[in-house]
Amino acid sequence: MSDATTCAVVGGGPAGLFLALMLARAGVEVTVLEKHADFLRDFRGDTVHPVTMRLLDELGLFERFDRLPHSVVERGQFDVDGNLYTLVDFSRLRSQPHPYVAMVPQWDLLDLIADAAQEEPTFNLLMQHDVTGLLRDGDRVTGVRFTSPDGAGELRADLVVGCDGRTSAVRRDAGLPIRDYPVPFDVWWFRMPRDQQAQFSLIPRTRPGRALIMIPREGYYQIAYLIPKGSDAALRARGLDAFHRELCEMIPESSPEAITSWDDVKMLDVRLDRLRRWHRDGMLCIGDAAHAMSPVGGVGINLAIADAVAAAGYLAEPLRTRRLTAKHLAAVRRRRILPTVATQTIQRVLHRVALTAVLQGRQAARPPDAVLRTVQRFPALTAVPAYVVGVGLLPQHAPDFARR
Ligand SMILES: Cc1cc2nc3c(=O)[nH]c(=O)nc-3n(C[C@H](O)[C@H](O)[C@H](O)COP(=O)(O)OP(=O)(O)OC[C@H]3O[C@@H](n4cnc5c(N)ncnc54)[C@H](O)[C@@H]3O)c2cc1C
Numbered sequence: 480m481s482d483a484t485t486c487a488v489v490g491g492g493p494a495g496l497f498l499a500l501m502l503a504r505a506g507v508e509v510t511v512l513e514k515h516a517d518f519l520r521d522f523r524g525d526t527v528h529p530v531t532m533r534l535l536d537e538l539g540l541f542e543r544f545d546r547l548p549h550s551v552v553e554r555g556q557f558d559v560d561g562n563l564y565t566l567v568d569f570s571r572l573r574s575q576p577h578p579y580v581a582m583v584p585q586w587d588l589l590d591l592i593a594d595a596a597q598e599e600p601t602f603n604l605l606m607q608h609d610v611t612g613l614l615r616d617g618d619r620v621t622g623v624r625f626t627s628p629d630g631a632g633e634l635r636a637d638l639v640v641g642c643d644g645r646t647s648a649v650r651r652d653a654g655l656p657i658r659d660y661p662v663p664f665d666v667w668w669f670r671m672p673r674d675q676q677a678q679f680s681l682i683p684r685t686r687p688g689r690a691l692i693m694i695p696r697e698g699y700y701q702i703a704y705l706i707p708k709g710s711d712a713a714l715r716a717r718g719l720d721a722f723h724r725e726l727c728e729m730i731p732e733s734s735p736e737a738i739t740s741w742d743d744v745k746m747l748d749v750r751l752d753r754l755r756r757w758h759r760d761g762m763l764c765i766g767d768a769a770h771a772m773s774p775v776g777g778v779g780i781n782l783a784i785a786d787a788v789a790a791a792g793y794l795a796e797p798l799r800t801r802r803l804t805a806k807h808l809a810a811v812r813r814r815r816i817l818p819t820v821a822t823q824t825i826q827r828v829l830h831r832v833a834l835t836a837v838l839q840g841r842q843a844a845r846p847p848d849a850v851l852r853t854v855q856r857f858p859a860l861t862a863v864p865a866y867v868v869g870v871g872l873l874p875q876h877a878p879d880f881a882r883r
Pocket of ligand 1: 780
């Protein structure tokens with residue numbers, strides 16, 4: 480392995496792999512360092528939105544994507560006293576070639592992008608490379624330090640892009656100031672057997688004190704079960720039987736006894752934060768490394784990918800011609816800050832108005848009657864939240880050099 484590259488991308492998640500694919504298609508030498516041995520990690524969101532599928536079209540990858548096992552969700556519906564109300568209708572997004580949400584195991588999507596990137600001669604993927612810190616020359620970042628099965632090593636780079644998610648080592652070492660927002664819940668993440676007839680929705684099922692989202696995967700449901708922040712130990716102490724009873728109430732069509740041990744239930748610490756600055760000399764953060772997203776709305780992957788598209792657009796040419804300046808790096812944040820702040824603000828409002836009361840057991844989530852009456856009378860209005868979630872502000876298009 481060479482000890483130098485043009486762009487070192489830390490983290491092979493959605494942000495890192497999409498960025499690396501597009502830079503490699505522009506002829507930039509790019510090396511992705513991913514700490515795990517594969518992409519087969521369970522605790523990744525699975526929602527691919529219309530805006531991302533249009534991007535896959537532009538990259539010439541949609542047909543391959545469409546062949547992956549996936550479920551299609553066209554609507555977000557809410558069950559009120561046995562009546563189903565459609566609140567979000569993606570099928571009304573007539574401007575989108577794929578007006579639905581595709582639920583695709585994220586490892587399949589990442590494998591696809593990594594395979595497409597491997598076709599480019601300037602792309603390198605280093606699995607089991609855990610980045611432990613940044614190399615510096617004075618104030619300038621000049622590469623990364625890592626550990627791998629072969630021991631410790633260093634990789635020098637013109638630019639380091641931190642795409643290493645919510646616990647980013649890159650942003651920590653760079654000392655970029657972070658703004659944290661309180662989140663009222665954590666997530667228990669586990670599987671349950673899947674009944675093919677069962678209804679699933681992007682809108683959570685709720686009971687006073689509880690909320691969950693069911694993600695359909697081949698042969699099972701992935702469940703995201705919301706618990707009040709910090710209550711993990713106390714809830715586990717009540718025992719598995721109490722948990723089984725709650726699940727029976729919330730998902731009568733599945734079999735909670737399939738969870739035989741607390742080891743089957745993973746605790747995910749949910750965070751919502753944002754860097755005030757996304758770059759320093761020689762480094763940049765994008766995706767969750769720049770702004771950790773709550774799972775609410777299932778938008779984090781799509782936002783991370785949009786960051787990657789913007790970054791590729793601003794950085795490919797200066798990287799290729801070795802004329803990269805701080806101005807190019809600052810342009811990425813300038814382009815992406817509005818959609819980021821808007822999305823996080825909506826998530827924070829939903830945490831406050833919809834989830835806090837539910838998790839405190841004060842009420843089951845239920846949209847106000849006025850909202851239910853309005854969507855019944857004017858169903859076309861359901862296209863508005865569909866656009867906000869499925870397309871979002873300032874949607875990104877693939878730069879010409881990345882299109883196939
Ligand atoms: C419980 C939960 C459920 C969610 N569900 C959804 C959903 O359904 N839909 C959705 O759109 N969003 C969802 N999100 C948000 C979404 O997961 C993130 O916004 C999205 O994954 C961000 O992508 P990323 O590429 O920036 O980071 P990540 O997906 O976190 O990828 C980071 C990558 O970097 C690697 N890495 C980390 N540290 C290092 C290191 N030191 N060296 C090398 N590699 C490293 C990791 O292994 C990982 O592969 C959810 C979030 C949570 C917490």
